[in-house]
Amino acid sequence: MRTPTLPALLIHVPLILALAACAQTENVRTGKAAFAGWQADAPGVRRHIKPSDLPAPPAVTAADAEKSIANPAKIVSQPQGAVPKVPEGFAVQVFATGFKKPRTLRTAPNGDIFLSESDAGRVIVFRPDASGASTKTKVFAENLDRPYGIAFVPAVNPQYVYVAAANQVVRYPYRSGDLKAAGPAEVIINNIPTKRHWTRDLAVSRDGQRLFVSIGSASNLGVAGMPDMTPEQIREHERIHGRGAAWGEEANRAMVRVFDPTGKNVRTYATGLRNCSGMAMQPGTDNLWCVVNERDHLGPNLVPDQMVRVQEGAFYGWPWYYVGSNEDPALKGKRPDLKGNVRVPEVLIQSHSSALSVAFYDHDAFPAEYRGDAFVALHGSHSTPDKTGYKVIRVRMKDGKPTGEYEDFMTGFVLDKDRVWGRPAGVTVTRDGALLVSDDANGTIFRVVRR
Template sequence: MKTFAPTLLLVGACAGLAFAQSEPSRRIGAAAFGDWRLDAPGSWRKISPADLPAPLASAPVASRSQVVARPDGAAPRTLAGFSAEVFASGLEGPRVIRHAPNGDIFVSESIGGRIRVFRSQEGRIAPASSHIFASELERPYGIAFYPPGPEPRFVYVGTPTAVLRFPYRNGDLKASGPAETIAALPWDGGHWTRDLVFSRDGATLYVAIGSKTNVAEGHPRPSAQEIAELEKAHGVGAGAGAEFERATVIAIDPDGKSRRNVANGLRNCSGLQLQPETDALWCVVNERDMLGDDLPPDYATRVKEGGFYGWPWHYIGAHEDPRHAGERPDLASKITVPDVLFQPHSAPLGIAFYDGGQFPAEYKGDAFVALHGSWNRAERTGYKIVRLSFKDGVPTGEYQDFLTGFVVDDTRVWGRPVDVAVARDGSLLVSEDGNGTIWRVSYSGAELGADAGQVKGK
């Protein structure tokens, strides 16, 4: 494998364009469906299950974006008082960002097949140094430290086919030993992201496993007896055949011995996090394609023990997918409705709860989500970071545009956000794999005005 060194850049605060709105827009229901032209830092949206159009109200399209080099002077736009600067560039498919207890920043480079470590230095935007912790990996994605807390002994890494772990001590910049396979994971094509998070006590490792297909088209259908046996062992809505143990979140112990399905019917959960206030497990999900521009919404949700989220027979509650009409009416009353619905085909990949001390107080307890961007939509959407509103630890269902500006025009984009993480200093780190960059969003202390917390209802 070739040696690859990222470019570490220090860019002044002027690179992040503040974008203030005296009267932020609020788009509710059908008005929340639109395209990238409506995106603006400060704008709010809320979509409810009752707002969904009929299946195939618009014809399905394939409209993949063309990723181009970042134009000269281009930078994300954000709210007044915030700025966005380049933290690091030149990475090969940066995906998940996690910070070690000592403050080092771990990043999975899925295209490059490695885990990279950035060591930051107080008072600097760009990291002081970059190191390869592990390389020659099969599309690494999720990263977790074990045990949780100040003195981890291992770094866990999720790949399409396995959960691996490397020996680790605080401050290690390179794995001190080879990878150990903790658990094999199902993989025969389809969604390959495998995110990881430990329970707070370290007793359970949660692993997200996406589906093999869009909606399990053409798969053999188990008999009623087979379904009963499958669901008794693996939960309501458990997948069968090529989709066995897919579209699910599983739980294993740190040594990979015990194993169970936590929740089913999550088509492609690419983000796993614990909510700090409640320790609830959260996930962001890419929903199915080819039902039209505005169907179905992607979402963020609490992952409930024993929950079933509909895939492939239903979506967003008891809405039946016409491609599986009449197949599982028994499931319609057993579906868990997600907490926050996004514009369809936005492709959420990462979530982070804000527990830092740099942003204004009204951000505490809210969450940020990275939207990778649409392909199955005539009107392009996604390609931004949004903020989810919480009140007393409970999601309100609303979300706000926080970081936009990655789209050039109807066909071209220069950035595809993947993950978000709160750094030790309270800034927000954002990975994007279009041009292999990590951005740092910081708050300077300027007044936010009405385009931030005042419209939140906190």
């Protein structure tokens, strides 16, 4: 796909209205029904996967750890007349199009929209007009290695924009309304390893004194890059790097790290997160959440992707365990000391859905019951016979805590068992309360509004 020139981005994009093709359902799919593939997807369909619903793992060995069922979807152009499906009462518009792998979307305090155009190595800024449509568009920063995470520091009156590229975290001087970085990139964290997982997201605490960066694993299960260590060596490693921290090729990976705004005091915050691709601070709190891509070698229904509250010092299982004290059979008996010390995720999402980003809804433009819930973009599976993901889901919250349920919000990207025309990647809530969704298959950003 051709990288758009800036003049092309300034062209007004036609409005596309998409009314829901199906009615909301009051039933929640549980048990085996919760694992149904793309044919069961539709706006309003609800699922609740519980740890007790998980099947027994297959008998696999360490030699099987990097194997998975390869079933990549064929990406095709958006068919004429095809539009994403959303719940009744909502409509979808094209906000902008013509990008090379548009991924993370973030809304600046002044309402500008920042986009990581990962394959083009740049960050784009949009300034919506009064109607919410994309008008003024500029390149904020470029010459980056697969930029992904974006954060504004401090949150209320930012002085810097931080960008997490695959290999480093940088920051640019910024004043509200800047459409181009006011100065060159300042390297904050350097030499982040780039093998395999490269999506580095960022989040910032409410007081702006702590920033968080997620760094995914270098492998599926770490068996080739983590030589055995003695219990004494493991204890010494964990003393420095944290409980459950991986080592060898996986050192300082599969974790969330925390640092101060100048890049000093970088340390481990949480471990055992195979690939925390998207992070968000829950509005009004210092609760850090991330959505996690889990391992691929245990069949179509293991291991579920997750949305977890990231707690300091917590261990989430990878590579030895999953969803609590379920031991990965490929690493059987390797770390009995960790059993019982694995934090269980708050929300389990269909395995291999590839959860990439999360945004909380804290506005009034959508119906009142949406306030406080979270939207998660599911990029779509490649290692299961029956496709999962390729949609945006709404994670249901009650009194600030997940109920465990999630609901299909935007679907319709899968054409059949072989072909898809869209892959949701980024989500953000705009200042006027609309939801923006980036589709990196066809380079489009959609805007969802209440009709």
